[in-house]
Amino acid sequence: PWIDLVAQRRPQPPQGVTPPENAKDWFRIENSADEPDATDVLIYSSIGGWFGMWADEFVDELKAVTTSKINLRLNSPGGSVFDGIAIANAIRSHPATVTVYVDSLAASIASVIAMSGDRLVMMPQSQIMVHNASGACYGDSAEMAKMAQMLDKQSLNIAEAYAQHTGGSLAEWQQYMADETWFTADEALAAGLADEVMP
Numbered sequence: 001p002w003i004d005l006v007a008q009r010r011p012q013p014p015q016g017v018t019p020p021e022n023a024k025d026w027f028r029i030e031n032s033a034d035e036p037d038a039t040d041v042l043i044y045s046s047i048g049g050w051f052g053m054w055a056d057e058f059v060d061e062l063k064a065v066t067t068s069k070i071n072l073r074l075n076s077p078g079g080s081v082f083d084g085i086a087i088a089n090a091i092r093s094h095p096a097t098v099t100v101y102v103d104s105l106a107a108s109i110a111s112v113i114a115m116s117g118d119r120l121v122m123m124p125q126s127q128i129m130v131h132n133a134s135g136a137c138y139g140d141s142a143e144m145a146k147m148a149q150m151l152d153k154q155s156l157n158i159a160e161a162y163a164q165h166t167g168g169s170l171a172e173w174q175q176y177m178a179d180e181t182w183f184t185a186d187e188a189l190a191a192g193l194a195d196e197v198m199p
Contacts, residue, residue, distance in 0.1 A: 035071075
């Protein structure tokens with residue numbers, strides 16, 4: 001069953017699919033070259049899955065950051081809802097002041113990670129995309145009905161996060177997600193997703 005699959009510690013990739021050797025290198029945590037008491041955290045990858053980063057690996061490294069400021073830079077197409085929420089909550093609970101910069105794309109669950117900091121800055125020509133949860137299912141009609149219920153629950157959960165962050169209505173954000181909405185930097189600012197657009 002699908003829920004068993006997402007609960008596995010390391011699901012096996014499909015036959016013939018080999019994760020790249022540098023998969024863990026797709027996020028990076030390093031001292032800031034510009035600010036003495038800041039750490040730069042880069043997420044430039046898919047979230048979770050066979051080709052992205054796992055939440056536990058990211059959280060373990062984030063816990064070691066002791067600077068008072070974190071600059072989180074995002075360019076991600078999204079990925080696993082569960083890994084993304086774990087990453088977002090780890091960022092929220094970190095004692096540092098976190099400024100999130102969308103360098104190019106924060107799509108799907110990466111848009112939720114983008115909202116996890118204290119301030120969200122859109123870089124020039126960057127975008128945020130929101131949509132309903134999606135997934136795959138194999139089985140009879142009962143299994144597929146359960147999958148549909150699970151996806152609806154995930155979509156509602158994420159819509160509530162957007163509504164709480166922006167002060168907008170839940171129905172409004174459910175419609176944005178159903179339409180698969182792409183926000184330019186200025187549109188993200190107008191919608192309440194972002195706090196600033198970098199000139």
